Amino acid sequence: xxxxxxxxxxxxxxxxxxxxxxxxxxxxxxxxxxxxxxxxxxxxxxxxxxxxxxxxxxxxxxxxxxxxxxxxxxxxxxxxxxxxxxxxxxxxxxxxxxxxxxxxxxxxxxxxxxxxxxxxxxxxxxxxxxxxxxxxxxxxxxxxxxxxxxxxxxxxxxxxxxxxxxxxxxxxxxxxxxxxxxxxxxxxxxxxxxxxxxxxxxxxxxxxxxx
Amino acid sequence: xxxxxxxxxxxxxxxxxxxxxxxxxxxxxxxxxxxxxxxxxxxxxxxxxxxxxxxxxxxxxxxxxxxxxxxxxxxxxxxxxxxxxxxxxxxxxxxxxxxxxxxxxxxxxxxxxxxxxxxxxxxxxxxxxxxxxxxxxxxxxxxxxxxxxxxxxxxxxxxxxxxxxx
Numbered sequence: 001x002x003x004x005x006x007x008x009x010x011x012x013x014x015x016x017x018x019x020x021x022x023x024x025x026x027x028x029x030x031x032x033x034x035x036x037x038x039x040x041x042x043x044x045x046x047x048x049x050x051x052x053x054x055x056x057x058x059x060x061x062x063x064x065x066x067x068x069x070x071x072x073x074x075x076x077x078x079x080x081x082x083x084x085x086x087x088x089x090x091x092x093x094x095x096x097x098x099x100x101x102x103x104x105x106x107x108x109x110x111x112x113x114x115x116x117x118x119x120x121x122x123x124x125x126x127x128x129x130x131x132x133x134x135x136x137x138x139x140x141x142x143x144x145x146x147x148x149x150x151x152x153x154x155x156x157x158x159x160x161x162x163x164x165x166x167x168x169x170x171x172x173x174x175x176x177x178x179x180x181x182x183x184x185x186x187x188x189x190x191x192x193x194x195x196x197x198x199x200x201x202x203x204x205x206x207x208x209x210x211x
Numbered sequence: 212x213x214x215x216x217x218x219x220x221x222x223x224x225x226x227x228x229x230x231x232x233x234x235x236x237x238x239x240x241x242x243x244x245x246x247x248x249x250x251x252x253x254x255x256x257x258x259x260x261x262x263x264x265x266x267x268x269x270x271x272x273x274x275x276x277x278x279x280x281x282x283x284x285x286x287x288x289x290x291x292x293x294x295x296x297x298x299x300x301x302x303x304x305x306x307x308x309x310x311x312x313x314x315x316x317x318x319x320x321x322x323x324x325x326x327x328x329x330x331x332x333x334x335x336x337x338x339x340x341x342x343x344x345x346x347x348x349x350x351x352x353x354x355x356x357x358x359x360x361x362x363x364x365x366x367x368x369x370x371x372x373x374x375x376x377x
Binding site (some may be wrong): 051052054059060061063067070104108145147148149150151152153154156157159160163164165167 | 221224225239240241242243255261264269270276279310313326352353354355370371373
């Protein structure tokens with residue numbers, strides 16, 4: 001059985017390529033929303049253990065903005081789209097013009113929260129449709145849920161299925177670049193956590209199963 | 212709570228650590244996971260477990276991390292304390308965590324894991340007759356907890372619900 005701990009470079013490359021295509025779709029959707037040119041890159045696909053996963057977003061106690069989706073269908077799993085508080089605030093400002101939204105101090109802004117949920121929805125949906133095109137099967141995302149809390153508390157939720165067989169997860173990093181001079185591009189982490197049994201199925205369909 | 216960093220013993224996810232006074236035990240970002248502290252009130256030694264799942268029989272592989280499951284981690288926690296000289300009648304417990312971070316209206320049992328963790332932990336402590344003297348469980352918030360072996364207080368910090376000493 002293909003296991004996340006023994007993925008070959010080819011298998012990781014395939015996941016990355018899916019990420020690139022998904023990002024392309026997502027960038028188009030996002031640039032329509034923001035009405036400007038958006039580039040998205042997929043800098044890396046990695047397999048990390050739980051502690052590393054927490055550390056990627058600043059440690060288990062770091063406050064993060066996370067959109068969580070459960071994937072149902074041919075290859076069930078879960079997905080997180082994660083932004084740091086600064087990135088989330090910057091995104092909300094660009095999308096809605098709201099500039100007093102603060103993830104920690106002033107989080108009760110329905111418009112801002114809805115915008116964040118929507119970006120997660122668009123990105124995850126784009127990724128999933130690329131993936132399901134590739135495998136020629138259907139994948140349905142659940143309604144996206146937005147949560148702002150400690151990274152450890154949020155991410156552990158997504159690790160539960162996996163943690164029954166493995167202590168590793170797959171992380172696909174994305175970079176959203178809006179070509180504005182001020183500030184850095186918005187960095188979003190995309191965590192795709194296929195259920196343990198899904199890997200075999202995915203790689204079979206993609207034609208890169210080793211066995 | 213001000214503490215020197217080198218006084219803190221960090222407990223990771225699915226981990227178990229022990230400390231003696233004046234050390235602190237700390238684990239960060241508990242969501243549906245439950246942090247369990249068992250301590251000897253006289254000797255001031257304590258152990259903290261960070262359990263992810265209630266029951267190891269659901270594991271789908273052989274060489275499991277015993278600290279991941281309540282039913283395998285807590286017996287080790289208790290036995291190690293007793294081996295260190297703790298007296299059973301001096302043992303007390305404080306627990307925190309077991310939140311439900313996402314409100315899915317799903318029947319998926321995995322999503323109610325916080326509740327199941329709390330039940331499993333309480334069941335173990337009851338069976339072993341270790342009184343739970345303080346708890347902050349369930350709810351919707353992530354928690355970071357720090358236990359002082361000196362004051363025997365459990366500090367619980369959340370992002371939006373403030374901080375309290377139990």
